Structures are given as structure tokens and as C-alpha cells.
Amino acid sequence: MSGGIGAYVSRRALHLVPVLLGVSLLAFGVANLAPGDPAEIMLLRQTGQAPDAQSVAHLRERLGLDRPFAIRYAVWLGNAARGELGVSYRTGTPVLRVLAERFPATVELAVSALLVSIAFAIPLGVIAAISRNSVGDNIARLIALLGTSIPSFVLAYLLILVFAVALRLLPVAGYDGWRYLVLPVLTLAIGESAALARLIRANMLEVLGQDYVRTATAKGVPRRMVLVRHALKNALNPVVTLAGIRIGRLLGGAAIVETIFARPGIGKTIVDAIHDRDYPVIQGFVLFTGTVFVLANLLVDLSYAWLDPRARLNVRPGEARGAA
Numbered sequence: 001m002s003g004g005i006g007a008y009v010s011r012r013a014l015h016l017v018p019v020l021l022g023v024s025l026l027a028f029g030v031a032n033l034a035p036g037d038p039a040e041i042m043l044l045r046q047t048g049q050a051p052d053a054q055s056v057a058h059l060r061e062r063l064g065l066d067r068p069f070a071i072r073y074a075v076w077l078g079n080a081a082r083g084e085l086g087v088s089y090r091t092g093t094p095v096l097r098v099l100a101e102r103f104p105a106t107v108e109l110a111v112s113a114l115l116v117s118i119a120f121a122i123p124l125g126v127i128a129a130i131s132r133n134s135v136g137d138n139i140a141r142l143i144a145l146l147g148t149s150i151p152s153f154v155l156a157y158l159l160i161l162v163f164a165v166a167l168r169l170l171p172v173a174g175y176d177g178w179r180y181l182v183l184p185v186l187t188l189a190i191g192e193s194a195a196l197a198r199l200i201r202a203n204m205l206e207v208l209g210q211d212y213v214r215t216a217t218a219k220g221v222p223r224r225m226v227l228v229r230h231a232l233k234n235a236l237n238p239v240v241t242l243a244g245i246r247i248g249r250l251l252g253g254a255a256i257v258e259t260i261f262a263r264p265g266i267g268k269t270i271v272d273a274i275h276d277r278d279y280p281v282i283q284g285f286v287l288f289t290g291t292v293f294v295l296a297n298l299l300v301d302l303s304y305a306w307l308d309p310r311a312r313l314n315v316r317p318g319e320a321r322g323a324a
Helices: 002-033 038-047 053-063 067-081 095-130 135-149 152-166 179-206 212-219 223-235 238-251 255-260 266-276 278-309 317-323
Strands: none
Touching: 002 067, 002 278, 038 053, 038 266, 095 135, 095 179, 095 223, 095 238, 095 255, 095 266, 095 278, 135 179, 152 179, 179 223, 179 238, 179 255, 212 223, 223 238, 238 255, 238 278, 255 266, 266 278
């Protein structure tokens, strides 16, 4: 079986190469499609007045913006392969250092939100499944629907009005201790937990109808043990896949929340970079988060195959015989 696992990992690793190349092309292309000239914006910020055409042309030449797109992409890709993502147009700081300094705050927010959403989603989904079509099920489904329907920026301001303005329990903005983390985490976790709860409910209903669950119940196995050891364990397997996708989404999509709550994370950094047409930071951010997302999904695939031997690993018949 180890041979089959090794073949699967090798095959998945090879699949990452064209994906990462596509991510790099997207990262470079999207930044260059943004309206506005970075050289003109930089000079305008430095002098406070509209720059002349000669100054703009000189700066564009110094930044390499006057070269064709294909050449700039090839040079940037070669540098990126060596871990060099360029320097920020705005601050002159290496992009990799900018990402490394801001990434921990975003990871803290994304991981905390994912853990809180799972903690909310599991009991909500299980209650909805075991009390199907009851009042509890309807309430759980309504909560899940509201959670997925409310935009994160609306939810953020609602939480601020309640917990920061009306009750004065939590601070609004900053990055100094766990109290500053509560509102941003709740903003992200409510929507995520709603999506996970709906998936858990659907999986639980499917598993509860399986023959082995009915057999365990008929043999007199306590209901709690049937739910936890048999039903919930198998119902959570697909959740692992969704959790991996969600962590990548949270890492790349926390920009609005970080901006609202003034957290010094990678999301707020990219918002500022887009405003300033800071191409290297935009390109580095897209490539970095895309790579994290791809690697997270690879780990999810491997963990899912480990949790569920039946899915291991979608090995082809010839590979399976070789592994045996």
C-alpha cells in the first residue's frame, strides 16, 4: 500500500506544477491589468504635483515597466523561483519580507476563525440531522441560512455596534491581545460555520441511513455511541476537504475584515498595495496565497485518504496490484 501512496503523492505533486505556473501568470497579469501608472502615482506622491512626461518615462525605465509583458513576466518568474519577489514600489522593502511580517497576523485570524467555525458547526449540524424536520432542525437551518447570507462587512459593523458601541465589551481596532481578535474572528467564523453546519447535516443524514448504522442500533449499541463513533466520524470526512478549501479562502479573503478592524495582516497590506498600484506586492501576494492554497489542498487530499482508506487514493488498478 505504501507504493500506492507514494505513486499518488508523486502524481499529485506533478499536477501542482502547471497549477502553480497558472497562478504565477495570473498573479503577474492581474497586477498589470490594474488601471493607473505606478511610476506616475509614485512621483505624484513624492512631489505632491502632477509629474512631467520625462520624469515618468525615466522612472518607468528604471522600474523595468517599459519592457514587453512577456519579458517582464519571464524575469519575474525566474526571480520568484529563487524566492525573490522584488521590492515594494512604495516602501522599497523586499516583498518577501513584507509578506513574512504581515502573514502571522492573518494566519492567527484565519486559523482561529476556522477552529471557532468548526466548534459551532459540528453541534449545529448534528442537532439538525438527528432532529430532522423538527423545530430544532428548522432553527438550525435558519441560523445557517442567515450566516451564509449576511455579507462579512455588514456582519462586522453589526458586531461592532453591539459589542463595542452598545455594550462596550470589546475593542474595535488594533492588534494587542486576544480581546482585539474576538470580533474579527466572529465576523469570519459565523459565515464559515453556517456553510460547514449545512454540510455536516447533509452528511449525517446520509450516514444515518446506512446499513451499518442501523445494524449497530439494532444490536443495542447506545445511541450516543452510534452517533459519535459510527455516524459522526464518517460524516466528518468530507468536512476535512471543505476545511482545507476554507483555510485557503480565509487566508486570501480576510482583506475586508482586516481593513475594518485595522489589523496589520496581509489582507490589509494588499488593499493598500492595490490603492498604490504597488505591482510587486500585488504579484507576490497572489502568488504566495495561491501557493498556500494549492499546498493546503494537497495536504487535505492526503489527510482525507488517510482518514478514509476507501478513498486511498483513487489508485489505478495497475498501481494497486503493484503496491500489493
